[in-house]
Amino acid sequence: MTGPRQLGWLGRIAALARKEAKQIRRDPSSAVIVLFLPLFLLFLFGYGISLDAASVRLGLVLEERGPEARGLAEAYLNAPDFDARLYSSRREAERALQANELRGFIVIPPDFSERLNARASWPAQIHVVTDGSQPNTAEIVANYSQGVLSVWSVQLARDRGFAAAPAISIEPRFWFNEDLRTRYNLVPGSIALVMTIIGTLLTALVVAREWERGTLEAVFATPVSAIELLASKLFPYFLLALATMAACVLAAIFLFGVPFRGSFLAILALTAAFLTPALGQGLLISSAAKNQFVASQLALFSGFLPAMLLSGFMFEIDSMPAPIRAITTLIPARYFVTGLQTVFLAGDVWEVLAPAILKMLALGAVLSFLAWRVTPKRIA
Amino acid sequence: MTAPLATLRDASKSFAGLERPALAAITASIAAGRLTGIVGPDAAGKTTLIRLMTGLVLPDRGDVSVLGADTRHNPGAAQAGIGYMPQRFGLYEDLSVQENLDLYADLQGLSEAERNSAFDRLLDFTDLGPFRERLAGKLSGGMKQKLGLACALLRRPRLLLLDEPSVGVDPASRRELWAMVRALVDPETAVVWSTSYLDEAERCDEVLLLSEGRLLYAGTPQGLTARVEGRVFRVRPEASAKRTLLQRFESDPEIADAVLQGDSIRVMTRRREHAAALGSASPTPPRFEDAFVDLLGGSHLQDSPLAAAMRTIPPSDVPVIEARGLTKTFGAFTAAENITFQVRPGEIFGLLGPNGAGKSTTFKMLCGLLRPSSGEGHVAGIDLRRAAPKARARLGYMAQKFSLYGELSVRQNLEFFAGVYGLAGARRAERVATMIDVFELGPMAGRNAAALPLGFKQRLALACALLHEPDALFLDEPTSGVDPLARREFWSHINALVKKNVAVLVTTHFMEEAEYCDRISLIYRARLAAEGSPDALKDAVRDAELPDPTMEDAFIRLIERSDAERAAT
Numbered sequence: 001m002t003g004p005r006q007l008g009w010l011g012r013i014a015a016l017a018r019k020e021a022k023q024i025r026r027d028p029s030s031a032v033i034v035l036f037l038p039l040f041l042l043f044l045f046g047y048g049i050s051l052d053a054a055s056v057r058l059g060l061v062l063e064e065r066g067p068e069a070r071g072l073a074e075a076y077l078n079a080p081d082f083d084a085r086l087y088s089s090r091r092e093a094e095r096a097l098q099a100n101e102l103r104g105f106i107v108i109p110p111d112f113s114e115r116l117n118a119r120a121s122w123p124a125q126i127h128v129v130t131d132g133s134q135p136n137t138a139e140i141v142a143n144y145s146q147g148v149l150s151v152w153s154v155q156l157a158r159d160r161g162f163a164a165a166p167a168i169s170i171e172p173r174f175w176f177n178e179d180l181r182t183r184y185n186l187v188p189g190s191i192a193l194v195m196t197i198i199g200t201l202l203t204a205l206v207v208a209r210e211w212e213r214g215t216l217e218a219v220f221a222t223p224v225s226a227i228e229l230l231a232s233k234l235f236p237y238f239l240l241a242l243a244t245m246a247a248c249v250l251a252a253i254f255l256f257g258v259p260f261r262g263s264f265l266a267i268l269a270l271t272a273a274f275l276t277p278a279l280g281q282g283l284l285i286s287s288a289a290k291n292q293f294v295a296s297q298l299a300l301f302s303g304f305l306p307a308m309l310l311s312g313f314m315f316e317i318d319s320m321p322a323p324i325r326a327i328t329t330l331i332p333a334r335y336f337v338t339g340l341q342t343v344f345l346a347g348d349v350w351e352v353l354a355p356a357i358l359k360m361l362a363l364g365a366v367l368s369f370l371a372w373r374v375t376p377k378r379i380a
Numbered sequence: 381m382t383a384p385l386a387t388l389r390d391a392s393k394s395f396a397g398l399e400r401p402a403l404a405a406i407t408a409s410i411a412a413g414r415l416t417g418i419v420g421p422d423a424a425g426k427t428t429l430i431r432l433m434t435g436l437v438l439p440d441r442g443d444v445s446v447l448g449a450d451t452r453h454n455p456g457a458a459q460a461g462i463g464y465m466p467q468r469f470g471l472y473e474d475l476s477v478q479e480n481l482d483l484y485a486d487l488q489g490l491s492e493a494e495r496n497s498a499f500d501r502l503l504d505f506t507d508l509g510p511f512r513e514r515l516a517g518k519l520s521g522g523m524k525q526k527l528g529l530a531c532a533l534l535r536r537p538r539l540l541l542l543d544e545p546s547v548g549v550d551p552a553s554r555r556e557l558w559a560m561v562r563a564l565v566d567p568e569t570a571v572v573w574s575t576s577y578l579d580e581a582e583r584c585d586e587v588l589l590l591s592e593g594r595l596l597y598a599g600t601p602q603g604l605t606a607r608v609e610g611r612v613f614r615v616r617p618e619a620s621a622k623r624t625l626l627q628r629f630e631s632d633p634e635i636a637d638a639v640l641q642g643d644s645i646r647v648m649t650r651r652r653e654h655a656a657a658l659g660s661a662s663p664t665p666p667r668f669e670d671a672f673v674d675l676l677g678g679s680h681l682q683d684s685p686l687a688a689a690m691r692t693i694p695p696s697d698v699p700v701i702e703a704r705g706l707t708k709t710f711g712a713f714t715a716a717e718n719i720t721f722q723v724r725p726g727e728i729f730g731l732l733g734p735n736g737a738g739k740s741t742t743f744k745m746l747c748g749l750l751r752p753s754s755g756e757g758h759v760a761g762i763d764l765r766r767a768a769p770k771a772r773a774r775l776g777y778m779a780q781k782f783s784l785y786g787e788l789s790v791r792q793n794l795e796f797f798a799g800v801y802g803l804a805g806a807r808r809a810e811r812v813a814t815m816i817d818v819f820e821l822g823p824m825a826g827r828n829a830a831a832l833p834l835g836f837k838q839r840l841a842l843a844c845a846l847l848h849e850p851d852a853l854f855l856d857e858p859t860s861g862v863d864p865l866a867r868r869e870f871w872s873h874i875n876a877l878v879k880k881n882v883a884v885l886v887t888t889h890f891m892e893e894a895e896y897c898d899r900i901s902l903i904y905r906a907r908l909a910a911e912g913s914p915d916a917l918k919d920a921v922r923d924a925e926l927p928d929p930t931m932e933d934a935f936i937r938l939i940e941r942s943d944a945e946r947a948a949t
Contacts, residue, residue, distance in 0.1 A: 008489070011486055011489065012486060012487055012489070014486075015482070015483055015486030015487060016483070016487070018483075019472065019475065019479070019483050022474070022475060022479065023472065023474050023475070026474045027474065213468065213473070214466050214467060214468035214469075214470055215470050215471070215472055217436065217464075217466040217470055218464065218465070218466050218469075218470020218471075218484075218528075218531070218532075219470070219487065220436055221434045221435075221436060221459055221462065221464035221466075222459065222484065222487040222488055223456060223459060223460060223487065223488065223489065224487050
């Protein structure tokens with residue numbers, strides 16, 4: 001007869017973790033959650049939501065038909081960012097804007113050529129009217145039409161043989177995301193969202209499920225301690241989340257063509273750091289919510305929504321009011337989004353990554369501690 | 381005598397949001413070598429009492445000591461020596477039998493050698509050997525229960541705590557489990573078995589009888605039944621007069637209790653000398669339930685005012701509820717097969733069977749909530765396949781857990797259901813007022829349904845089902861788990877309805893409840909195994925070995941016969 005198992009707590013954690021792994025493998029919804037859901041979300045954010053101005057419908061009204069005016073109109077008609085169309089009058093373009101057929105329109109006024117050729121202190125003007133009900137698009141229309149105009153005016157100056165181009169010519173150059181494709185930012189951002197779902201929501205649900213089915217009661221009546229139970233949930237879901245992460249990264253690179261300038265090691269470090277608070281939060285929720293409905297609501301409100309709205313993924317943190325900005329510092333996804341965007345678009349910039357990793361670990365430590373404190377090994 | 385394995389001293393426990401404590405100042409002990417029953421209706425505090433002994437719940441006041449360790453300071457020491465099977469057995473349904481055993485063996489820290497001998501012993505003990513690889517979720521109710529027991533027995537606990545282990549399993553499995561647990565009791569160990577079935581209480585060595593969080597009695601079951609010795613009789617009236625006589629007994633101040641038992645009435649007098657007034661009554665040995673009712677002060681019921689609140693349906697031989705060859709399959713699984721029966725006006729018909737036998741499936745098909753794969757159902761002459769909503773307007777339905785809206789007040793619940801049944805204006809106001817009056821809900825009318833005591837919830841649920849004066853009433857496990865007095869009150873209302881010729885269809889897994897029915901069908905493994913009056917079914921199995929069979933005896937024997945016939949064909 002061999003002696004009693006000396007493994008003690010380690011043996012119990014291993015037994016529970018093995019059980020968890022078996023359940024994950026047998027549950028057909030696991031595959032959906034690990035592979036299908038992330039890819040679906042990436043597609044949604046990668047293709048469905050785009051903050052780019054590509055093929056924005058734009059109206060053009062020529063109130064004069066001089067060669068310069070026609071030249072500028074040509075420039076707009078050929079610009080790749082716009083789907084431009086000519087209208088015979090302002091009134092007609094306004095109507096189209098009101099009917100939501102246009103995002104904005106540009107008017108070349110009757111005195112355009114005259115002013116341009118006078119080259120006096122009285123510069124030529126065009127009018128840009130945009131749909132302010134969609135501020136994002138409006139801004140893009142305004143900026144892009146400005147861009148088209150400046151390119152055209154430089155060209156014009158050269159054509160006319162001015163040796164010296166306009167005193168200062170602005171040539172915008174966007175770093176890291178040269179084409180200013182928002183998809184490049186959104187895909188890494190949406191990976192953070194997916195990982196929040198896997199880390200927080202799934203963990204919260206699996207513990208609540210055990211409460212619901214009454215299995216936790218039987219387990220708690222054995223020598224298992226609360227912390228052993230929590231630990232046994234962490235390991236399998238940590239590995240599961242890493243698998244999901246791998247799928248997401250591969251999809252980002254090969255399906256969405258997002259440039260990848262950093263290293264896999266950096267991604268792994270970031271992910272591992274992010275999962276500490278994400279899993280900790282899930283466990284914290286699960287100790288408060290003893291049924292899956294409440295658990296999913298809590299995970300949605302405390303995990304998913306902040307990750308979506310306050311992580312800088314959708315809305316720029318710098319343009320938020322100060323109190324909201326302060327709140328964002330407590331959102332782990334914020335650091336994960338920054339980190340991922342850096343690794344994908346800029347490379348392993350450890351000056352950026354290291355603080356992000358440390359902050360996520362700190363949040364993770366706090367959340368895990370709370371989860372451990374509030375998960376009593378009692379049921380009432 | 382050895383020291384008790386568990387003692388509770390003045391232990392009280394309250395939960396937030398509930399008015400009365402779940403347990404109030406309980407002082408009791410669990411002796412080694414005994415099978416102790418924790419007996420009481422739902423919400424009496426049975427589960428809380430067991431959880432106190434597991435250390436999973438701590439008392440607000442008082443102390444609980446288990447195997448010499450105080451659960452407040454040293455729950456681990458207590459937990460190392462107990463085996464606990466919670467209400468739903470605590471099994472992982474997506475793990476196999478063996479994997480469940482492995483998991484609990486690891487959690488209990490069994491060594492390799494210990495576990496192998498424990499597995500052999502327990503798989504043999506539970507006859508689960510051939511099913512080692514089967515997922516726990518795919519086991520029958522009785523087998524799940526045995527596996528749950530096996531998991532709790534891995535470490536040979538000194539104190540085995542079983543929380544309502546026999547709920548919902550078929551009678552044969554229930555007896556088998558009882559025998560298995562009996563065999564575990566030895567001078568060093570004790571078993572605690574909680575139950576709301578009073579027939580189980582009779583078979584325990586000791587009982588702790590709980591009601592509304594208070595300990596009513598602690599001692600041997602015989603000690604309690606002895607108190608009503610010589611006061612219990614059986615009266616056998618004319619079949620047609622039995623309900624009228626029952627009502628007379630119920631309102632007689634000299635009679636402490638009267639219930640239907642098939643064709644006879646079981647009567648308990650207040651005092652021994654009152655027996656003379658009963659006339660041709662034959663004395664019968666008292667049972668635990670008699671003593672429990674006596675302890676609660678006896679039941680005394682006035683004629684149910686419900687009769688006055690319902691229209692009289694003309695008597696007729698045309699069935700109100702009719703099932704013709706109802707069959708329902710879900711893929712390869714047959715949930716109900718060729719179910720045929722009829723219920724006439726003024727008749728109570730019962731479908732008796734364990735959980736999962738097909739009762740609910742049959743019920744749902746007859747309410748038009750589930751489309752039969754074949755066969756047909758009629759309610760009040762309306763074909764459920766063609767006009768289910770129209771048929772539903774003619775029936776009242778009381779679901780198992782009462783399906784009340786917990787956040788609505790009593791009055792709002794009534795008004796909502798009146799609206800659902802299409803009552804409007806003055807008629808609606810009148811029916812709601814009548815129901816509040818009949819069921820004495822007035823003082824509770826403004827309270828949320830969720831906060832009502834169980835008995836009031838039951839009244840309200842019945843009131844909601846009767847607002848529209850239906851031709852047929854469907855009751856799904858109407859009184860399982862309620863205390864005997866509430867059950868008697870409930871059935872006095874049903875008796876009133878029957879006099880008005882309402883047809884009543886009841887499902888139950890509860891043998892005593894079947895005794896209230898005029899006719900019952902035994903339903904087992906999706907098929908009807910036998911049909912007849914309760915007495916006829918009991919007579920069918922009566923022989924030298926079983927001179928006075930109970931409903932449960934009849935059920936087990938008739939199922940065996942039906943299985944044998946099935947095997948032969």
